[in-house]
Amino acid sequence: MNGPLVGLHGWQDNAGTFDTLAPYLPTNMAFLALDMPGHGLSSWLPEGMAYHSIDYVVPLRRLMEEYKWDTISLMAHSMGSINAFVFSALMPDKVDLYIGLDILKPLTRSADKIIDNYADRIEGVLKAERRMRDKTEPPCYEWDQLVERLHLGTDKSVLGGL
Template sequence: MLPNTTARRLFQNLCRQSKLSKRQNSTASHKPSNIVTKHFDEITVPVPWGHIAGKWYGPKHVRPILGLHGWQDNAGTFDTLAPLLPQHTAFLSLDMPGHGLSSWLPDGQAYHSIDYVVLLRRLMEEFKWDKLSMITHSMSSINGFVFSALFPDKVDMFVGLDVLKPITRNPDKIVDSISTRLEDFIKMEKRMRSKSEPPCYEWEQLVERLHIGTEKSVSVESCQYLLQRNSKPSQHEPHKYYFARDSRLKSSMFYPFSREVPFEMAKRIKCPHLFIKALGGPYYEPKENYDDTLEILKQNPLFEYHEVEGTHHVHLNNPERVAPIINDFISRWRT
């Protein structure tokens, strides 16, 4: 675990860098230069449809803790947290398929939550890992929950941020959601066949759209970390940019689980499990579903629960609030 003074100093330097970048670009309409918060190596991992991109921090001779991001975010979501993790720890922040710098799925394919669970098994096979350690946020926190329940012997440490479990709905809502998303997918495919460039914006407009699009969960200052891997310059409009993630992500198919399924999954998670809830973050479903699952998880003697002030992206906006909790957890389970 980082000493408090070291963690504070790293975070203060990070804040000064962020503010400087903001001042330098306050009147410009161009994308800021690459932001480096801690040294990392860009890596790619082959998969049948292309590659998975990632940022590898720290030593290469040890199995890394995986950093897995939320829906339509990317590996940049951990840019501010990575410098505050223990220096001896290897940390691999990944772009999920269709996000960041990772390959999109082939034409005709739709995104589904279970695919990300399969991806984790692919990574284990590729690197010859016998277990996984994960720090996960939002969508990936859900997928980490599912993976840990399906393969309880393959996880030695699981940290979830803000979203506890798969979101459940009443049966009628599940059926309606599936039909709506299938229709949205077909419409999205038709638009993508035109091969035209997505809508383009001045850099400040792009930042504002991301900030507002997340319901201000991602602060204006933090948008830069996601946009580094989530935007491309326009080929037709100088000094403008567009969102570079796969548009089909908007019609992703999520787990069609009834209320009882996460209860059963929670019973099967046996690994050291840390969950941190942002008090300003949403629940996305009736809170009693969350509370009932939490009570089951607390039966695991290796489960820990913490609450912190902040938005859904508190780990990105205010990493100093979650880093000490995570580092203490790492020090006990990943020495």
């Protein structure tokens, strides 16, 4: 391992996710846990900026550029593991080691659905921004509706009827 070990947290989490693990890492190993914007207790991106997992790959490369690191090692959890997987796949020569704690691969969609999915997400981002700007109350749902929205919104990976 040549470069430092960089920790990437999961969705709705922050760099503190590694607080209990970091003391067990070798003392001669440089470790940096990053806060990814908009998740858990991390700062939000400015209005007008969208959140997409591919956008979390760029800060890793910027970090390497800033600190003049030729390579890094990645230890990642959940959403961070997806981002580390993508970074490793795109730039294998920049990664010494990848430790994915609990994800196998990024969510993939068929090519014929990608364009429509992105178009829908852009409209959703704009709708949410208008609601925040106009201080409009967000939608309100009954429990069963929330469960169904979660079930469908995760491509049915979370069971409905909880």
